[in-house]
Amino acid sequence: MAILLEGQDFTPGDYEIYMRQRVSFLRSPRGRAALMSGGYLWRFAVEVVSIQQALLQPSTERTSIWAPNKQPVRAPSPPGFVYYDDQLTEYEILLLCGTYICYTGSGQQITLKSWWPPISAFEKPNGTNFHRWTPQNEAAYQNRLVKIQNGQEKPRPVKKWHDLVAGNKQARDLNEGMEKLAYSFLTKYEQGGL
Template sequence: MGWGPDPQEIIFHLLQHGVEFRVCIRDRLGAEPQPPLVGGYGGLGYRPVGYKPALPDFEAYETLRRHFFLSPRGRAALFAGGIIGRLARMEVHEARACLGPSSEVFSTGVRLWDGRSSMAYWDDALTDEEIDLICGVYEIATGRVNYQLDCEPQTTRVSWWPKPHAFGTSGLNTGWWSPNCEHWFQQRLTAIQNGTAKLIKQAEWKHILKYMKKSREVAEANEKIAAEFLNARLNE
């Protein structure tokens, strides 16, 4: 298949290359949607001081993640690009990408509006809690208390995979899922399955994924050129 003109072909190619994009529906403007209400902390929940997961913990996380991906809202993860998109492609069939947003899009999705017309574009959007679940985030007690918050126990967040911000600001993120990304992903997955990987804090993820700063600069330059090209075509 080529890159068009069939929109389905374009969608499939973007998915195969791990590019972040959206497949929206066009409808009346409507009110700004609100994110779904989530009770308390999402992710994989709280763990006690000194918690060190084993392979069964990772497998339990994979099961929860799979259930989410196979839910109506799981489709949105396909279009996220980066690590979210890579994990989604393990479970979500690409044919679901062409089905359009879920029935909740007008109440919990994202509205893309130019600020002038009576119509807008709508698509599903992942919540922070859903992203925490996908990336396998735990909140672990540190054994210390925060004296500024009525001696509330302190916790730290660690995860199996980096969250989008940590991945997005790294040298691995060049706008698509490159062979370098896949090599890193397979190395990390193998280490987890072998029991040699540890849970990592988000600040540590940023250091681990630093790689070459130059690759990120190239990606930003490419994104700028692409935006200029699209704007020129739209204004023809």
């Protein structure tokens, strides 16, 4: 992640540098975790990571990744091995989204800008996240990509991304309602089965 001074402008060359870093990361064994993540992370990885790589076993070289319940997420493994589920770290996610730390010009105040929506903006229920990559997502991705390559688009601040991916109110309400119903169903039947 680069740190930029206030007033520094972005060019298509900056996007090319970001793309080289992204592809290099995705070609590493950690690319598997990006492909399995879904959303934009999946979209970035699907161009570089093979399905065969995704089907490989979890990493043995990774330190434990802590799940929300603060326990390591482990996968079944043969005796003498401990496999940890391949999940991306926060830094890796920021790298994949093309995030920069930018000084605002107000003392030490900074803002995060990225070429693509931060996962915090896209992954929560909103008007553009339908928990799968849709033709609308692909059209928006391709449209922005062409504009970036033509120098018409630059990295956006996180706040702007949150506003852009919010979508219309009815779609947000629908998504939020589905999330609540699914959660309610799963918690109601987790103990006794169906």
